[in-house]
Amino acid sequence: MHVKDVRFIGDSLNRNMFVSLFCMLRQVSSDVKKWHPAKADRGFTFLQYNLTIAYHRTYLLARYGRWSPNTKGGALESLGYNDGYRVDIDVPDSKWAEAPSFHDVVIINTGHWWWAPSKFDPVKSPMLFFEKGMPILPPVSPDVGLDMVLKQMISYVESKMRPGAIRIFRTQSPRHFEGGDWDHGGSCPRSKPLLSQEVEELFNVENNGTNVETRLVNHHLYKTLKGSSFFVLNITHMSEYRADAHPSKAGGKRHDDCMHWCLPGLTDTWNDLFAAYLNFVKDHS
Template structure:
């Protein structure tokens, strides 16, 4: 694990100071920070909480309705928490109906115009919000089709009715993205600082997560290797991050949602996922190698440093 943390991102032509937990919490005094999205935002949160805790020994676990996990720092009256909403939009399992005669076992109904209940009630609570989505269901990668195969597909609804003709995963993602951004712009107060974290890259090699893909690398990638791994024109296993980022950037144009671009710096770190450090037995367990999430301490700590810098410039 020491090897992971022997590397540190250094931007060109500027300094990236490490977060000062006490100074950051003082800056955020009497404010609340919420992260909304999938498990990569949870990965971000866990790093964040571990770093901040050293500034307040009386920190407590915190959970309100809809929050997956979080912490309260009473010394500063600051809350930092995570709301799990992997699609951002509301979705639910609907078992097979008599009218389904196409081999489907049921569907996941996605209401593109309704936010997931886990975060729909927080629009007035947080002073800072960080959103993300894309890892779990993008039609731009096999991951989406494997998680929601044709036997149990996503079916998209608007205003309570199925969207016709039916949307594929690619178009469904775009519609949900546009709808949720519109909701955020409409329902969350203008005074709230809003960020959208761009994609965290995966590092599967030789196949995807369920195709014996692995990431047993023990050092970062070189600059000249990045396009080979991530450029969509190469049609590689990990191409989805840049494709999704392009869609997100287009959708956010003209909004007051700021981009939190952590993709490029993370692309180098093929060595920093749990797979290689869990040991051979666990690394190839039933769910395959984890080349998506990050070890802690590790890459998300740098995300926290960058976010801290943005907050000091924004408040």
């Protein structure tokens, strides 16, 4: 197949991959139009090849927003909830909802925001899940909510994309905070890749460390994607070694950035894997 349109849908790590792909393609062609197609945050068309790539920012894939109690009371209010975030598990975020309907390739991710207590505090501002406009009772934890959202969004994309379109779900990008999380003095001072033993110390779920969400998210992804039409682009384990590849203190941030990746860098390799998969599909279609 001739790919004319590639959409990245997800959080800032998918933006990281999108920017990497743009830079790689820019080396081939400088005849580029910048625009904002179909509610995308940003998009570029390489005119010589009639190829468009775009990025749609979404944190949870599903629609979410601040929830406040009804003064007349309700099911959640009766359980003592007085603040939180409403997550509609069966409604895609409007920023990307139209994208699957008319594109050749979608690359989707989610994960980092599901384990983000600084945003979704489990006590002060918990995730409150809704289905068909009604709260799910009893309320469920974020990991259960993630399974629900993944199931609904995978089904949604499969129902919207045309036959022959390529559906890709990228696995979790690992963080490398050591000594604490990003807002508690965590840093990533490494100057060379980790050894295998160091990788296990940092990411083994049983250790319940700062970066534990990496493999936890993947567990949910693989469980839900099993039997779907999605190809899983597994970038996790190879990336776990690269504690040396983050911006860290570069860019003047107030805290170390041990989550995103330097460019050029590791995300270029992710795109090499993506290109290899496209070639595989082409050779076997």
